[in-house]
Amino acid sequence: MCVQGVRKREMSEEVGASRSPSSAAGGQVPFLHEELCDCDSVPAKCKCPAAPSSPVPDNPQLQSRASLDSIIGEGCRIQVDDVMMPQRVRLQYEAAIQHSNSIIGCQVRREPLDSTERYTRWINNLTPGQLLTQVFTSHGPTVIMPTWFCSREWFCHVGKFDEGGKGVPEDLLFFYDHIRKGGGVFRVDQCLLQYRYHPQAATHSVLEILWKSSPLELADGEEEMETIWNHRVRFLEDRALKHWTSFTIWNAGKQGRKLYRSLSPANQKKVAAFCDVDENKIAKGFYTYQESKERRKPQIPIQHFKDATPPFIICVKLDLTGGGFEENLATLDLKEGLDYYHFN
Numbered sequence: 001m002c003v004q005g006v007r008k009r010e011m012s013e014e015v016g017a018s019r020s021p022s023s024a025a026g027g028q029v030p031f032l033h034e035e036l037c038d039c040d041s042v043p044a045k046c047k048c049p050a051a052p053s054s055p056v057p058d059n060p061q062l063q064s065r066a067s068l069d070s071i072i073g074e075g076c077r078i079q080v081d082d083v084m085m086p087q088r089v090r091l092q093y094e095a096a097i098q099h100s101n102s103i104i105g106c107q108v109r110r111e112p113l114d115s116t117e118r119y120t121r122w123i124n125n126l127t128p129g130q131l132l133t134q135v136f137t138s139h140g141p142t143v144i145m146p147t148w149f150c151s152r153e154w155f156c157h158v159g160k161f162d163e164g165g166k167g168v169p170e171d172l173l174f175f176y177d178h179i180r181k182g183g184g185v186f187r188v189d190q191c192l193l194q195y196r197y198h199p200q201a202a203t204h205s206v207l208e209i210l211w212k213s214s215p216l217e218l219a220d221g222e223e224e225m226e227t228i229w230n231h232r233v234r235f236l237e238d239r240a241l242k243h244w245t246s247f248t249i250w251n252a253g254k255q256g257r258k259l260y261r262s263l264s265p266a267n268q269k270k271v272a273a274f275c276d277v278d279e280n281k282i283a284k285g286f287y288t289y290q291e292s293k294e295r296r297k298p299q300i301p302i303q304h305f306k307d308a309t310p311p312f313i314i315c316v317k318l319d320l321t322g323g324g325f326e327e328n329l330a331t332l333d334l335k336e337g338l339d340y341y342h343f344n
Contacts, residue, residue, distance in 0.1 A: 076149045081196045088192035092149035095188050102184035103150050103175070105143025106192040115197035118319050124191075131185040133337035135175070136236045137318075137344050142185055145171035147193050157181065169228055176235050232343070233262045236313070240341050241267050248308045250340075251315035252276040257287060259315055259343060260300070273301040275308035277328065305332075312340040 076089050088106065095104045107124045110116060123144055126134060131142045158178045161170040179185075241247065241263075249256045252274035260271055274287055286299040305328060312334075316325050334340055 082146050083194040083196075085190075085192045085194075087190075089149075091188050091190060091192065095186055096149055096151060099184055099186045100151055101154055101182065102186045103141075103143055103148050103178060104186050104188065105147040105149075106188040107190060108144065108147060108193045108195040109191050111194050111196045120195075121319060126187070128187075129337065131187060132179075134342055135179060135185075136232065136240070137342050138232070140169065140172050141175040143187050144195070146195055154183065158183065169231070172228070173231065176231065179239070229258075229262065233259065236341070236343060237264060237267055240313075241270065244270060244311055246270050246272045246309075247311045247313055248273050248275050248303075249315060250275050250305060250308070250312045252278070252281040252287060252302045253315075255315040255344075259313065260287075260289065261291060268298070271300055273303050273308055275303045275305040275312070277305060310334055310339040314340055314342045315344055317344040318342065 076092060092104045092106060096102070105123075108120065110120050119139060122139055123142070126142055134142055158174060158181055162168050162173050164170070247270055249260060249271055253276070256274055256276075260268060260274075263271070268289075274281075276282055282302055282304055284302055286301050289298045289300070292298050310332070314329070318326070329340075332339075336342075
């Protein structure tokens with residue numbers, strides 16, 4: 001669902017209590033509803049005529065997508081099974097006035113409280129700088145889609161969501177396009193949304209594929225979802241790797257090797273080494289890329305992280321080693337966004 005047509009009068013008169021949008025008549029938030037134009041204009045004053053209204057589908061995921069095509073003024077997104085705090089619209093609207101080309105998010109509280117704890121810590125505790133430097137991770141957008149708030153003009157400028165159906169990471173693809181077009185990311189550092197977890201959510205059909213490491217491991221009918229990984233790799237190459245002449249992949253294991261194999265030939269040649277802490281991997285000395293079409297198979301050195309040369313693409317997951325990885329990284333005194341990016 002989407003709180004539509006946000007204006008000061010409506011904020012003061014309509015948003016008076018914490019509520020689920022399904023509590024409104026017909027499951028709709030009681031705000032002005034008008035169709036979004038189909039134009040791809042720059043974010044100035046979009047004056048395209050409104051399209052005819054379409055029926056809202058019963059499926060919650062499709063409702064979310066339909067609502068994003070019906071934003072006027074400033075648009076505040078909420079899913080039908082989430083609950084927003086009474087001050088959410090006001091605070092995000094005020095932030096949107098100051099950051100007109102940004103997606104505005106907020107901190108969240110999970111329901112149940114112990115669901116996806118690591119992910120929830122990540123989305124709530126990123127620094128302002130990390131909202132842009134950690135856009136490459138498998139977690140996806142650095143402000144989660146149920147919290148999104150942005151202007152109609154900017155939404156129009158970025159373009160509509162992918163309509164591919166269940167399993168398509170429409171929030172990730174829209175977020176990437178937003179970044180490519182110069183958009184910013186801002187988070188209101190207050191908990192303004194209760195974000196409900198349920199195993200049947202479409203998000204999990206995407207994340208399940210993201211964790212699998214090769215097409216051979218995909219179940220029947222899921223092979224096309226490997227494209228999610230490919231979107232992430234292409235985005236990394238476009239936004240980071242094209243600015244580097246060489247780099248090191250931090251992780252000589254399965255995830256690091258998969259990243260290497262997924263890179264374009266030009267970026268594979270930029271990989272100076274893998275690095276790791278595992279003495280068994282380091283003792284092997286190098287990784288041989290057997291799938292290469294070159295007659296002489298590339299051999300990439302494997303080094304201890306202290307001997308490796310930045311910049312790094314880090315394929316080690318955060319918040320999983322009891323602080324061990326984070327301590328190792330801190331000893332190198334590097335700057336995120338300059339000396340390394342996370343691709344965990």
